[in-house]
Amino acid sequence: xxxxxxxxxxxxxxxxxxxxxxxxxxxxxxxxxxxxxxxxxxxxxxxxxxxxxxxxxxxxxxxxxxxxxxxxxxxxxxxxxxxxxxxxxxxxxxxxxxxxxxxxxxxxxxxxxxxxxxxxxxxxxxxxxxxxxxxxxxxxxxxxxxxxxxxxxxxxxxxxxxxxxxxxxxxxxxxxxxxxxxxxxxxxxxxxxxxxxxxxxxxxxxxxxxxxxxxxxxxx
Numbered sequence: 346x347x348x349x350x351x352x353x354x355x356x357x358x359x360x361x362x363x364x365x366x367x368x369x370x371x372x373x374x375x376x377x378x379x380x381x382x383x384x385x386x387x388x389x390x391x392x393x394x395x396x397x398x399x400x401x402x403x404x405x406x407x408x409x410x411x412x413x414x415x416x417x418x419x420x421x422x423x424x425x426x427x428x429x430x431x432x433x434x435x436x437x438x439x440x441x442x443x444x445x446x447x448x449x450x451x452x453x454x455x456x457x458x459x460x461x462x463x464x465x466x467x468x469x470x471x472x473x474x475x476x477x478x479x480x481x482x483x484x485x486x487x488x489x490x491x492x493x494x495x496x497x498x499x500x501x502x503x504x505x506x507x508x509x510x511x512x513x514x515x516x517x518x519x520x521x522x523x524x525x526x527x528x529x530x531x532x533x534x535x536x537x538x539x540x541x542x543x544x545x546x547x548x549x550x551x552x553x554x555x556x557x558x559x560x561x562x563x564x565x
Contacts, residue, residue, distance in 0.1 A: 348404075348405055348407055348408070348442075349384075349404055349406060349442075349453060350404070350405045350440055350441065350442060350503070351403070351404055351440075351441040351442070351457075351498075351500050352402075352404075352405060352438075352439070352441070352506070353400065353402055353403075353437070353438070353517075354400075354436075354437075355396075355397035355399065355400045355435075355436070355437050355439075355550075356435055356437070357397055357398045357434045357435045358398055358433055358434060359432070362432040363398055365429065365432075366399060366429055367399070367555060367556075369425055369429055370388055370556070371555070373425060374423070375388070375556060377420070377423060378403065378419075380419060381410065381413065381415045381416040382405070382406070382413065382415055382416070383404070384404045384405060384406060384456060385402065385403060385404035385456050385458075386402075386403055386556075387401070387402045387403075387557065388401050388402075388554070388555045388556040389401075389402065389552030389554050389555065390552065390555050391550065391552060392525065392552055392553045395549060395550060395551045396464070396549060396550025396551060397550060399433075400462075400550065400552050402457060402462075404456060408440075408504075408506070411506045411507060436510070437510075437511040437513050438505070438506070438511055439505065439509070439513045439517075440502065440504070440505045440509065441500035441501060441502055442500065442503045443498060444500060444501045445499065446476040446499060447472045447473070447476035447479070448472045448476075450501075454498065455496075457498075457521065459495065459521035459522055459523070459554065460522060460523055460524065460553065460554050460559040460561055461522035461524065461526060461551070461552065462520065462521060462522065462550070462554075463519070463520045463526055463532070463551055463552075464517060464520075464550045465532060465533050465548075466513055466516070466517055466546065466547065466549070467540070467544040467545070467547045468514040468515050468544065468545045468546045469543070469544055474543055477543075478516075478518075478540065478543070479499050481536060481539065482520075482532055485532045485535065485536070486532065489526065489527070492524075493522045493524035493525075493526065494521070494522055494526070494530075495522060495523050496521040497519070497520045497521070498519050498521075499516070499517070499518050500516070500517040500519070501515055501517075502515050502516075502517075514546035514547075523561065525553065532549075533548075533549040
């Protein structure tokens with residue numbers, strides 16, 4: 346099956362374990378993913394204490410990537426996985442397709458490249474409810490374009506990759522930021538009364554990018 350696909354790996358971990366998991370991801374796993382044909386690999390840490398501790402975002406062109414010789418060979422050569430994977434808690438590995446408000450699939454999209462992200466997971470009982478919610482989310486996000494909000498995309502879950510497990514709901518909305526969102530920005534909190542009774546399984550995440558290095562220059 347051809348993409349584009351959007352794949353997320355998220356989990357919590359103890360502080361010391363999170364540091365070694367991040368080092369492994371940046372210095373071993375991410376290079377392996379790129380060599381295996383993944384188009385985007387980015388690692389985010391939780392910001393503001395909202396959302397999972399660790400979030401990896403991937404974009405890939407085909408579902409068959411996970412069964413390719415390049416991918417399976419790279420995973421087999423990694424000597425650290427068996428030691429590190431048990432350190433993860435509350436793991437969700439979720440595969441999505443990009444969609445329009447209402448759920449119609451998109452055949453292509455620009456590659457993700459955001460220093461910060463704000464994500465909302467939710468379930469909706471119909472395509473009409475998804476379109477209504479997506480339009481509200483986009484309306485609220487667009488008001489912050491002058492403060493760093495640079496893009497918004499919507500995804501819907503699809504058949505998961507082999508061996509992956511996830512308890513996430515069907516839909517995901519992701520806003521991209523060139524800088525940290527202002528403190529007053531929190532769509533899920535703002536729209537709590539609007540979404541009540543219409544959306545279920547809602548949760549959100551503020552993330553700041555650790556890898557690759559942010560586009561905004563780091564001062565040491």
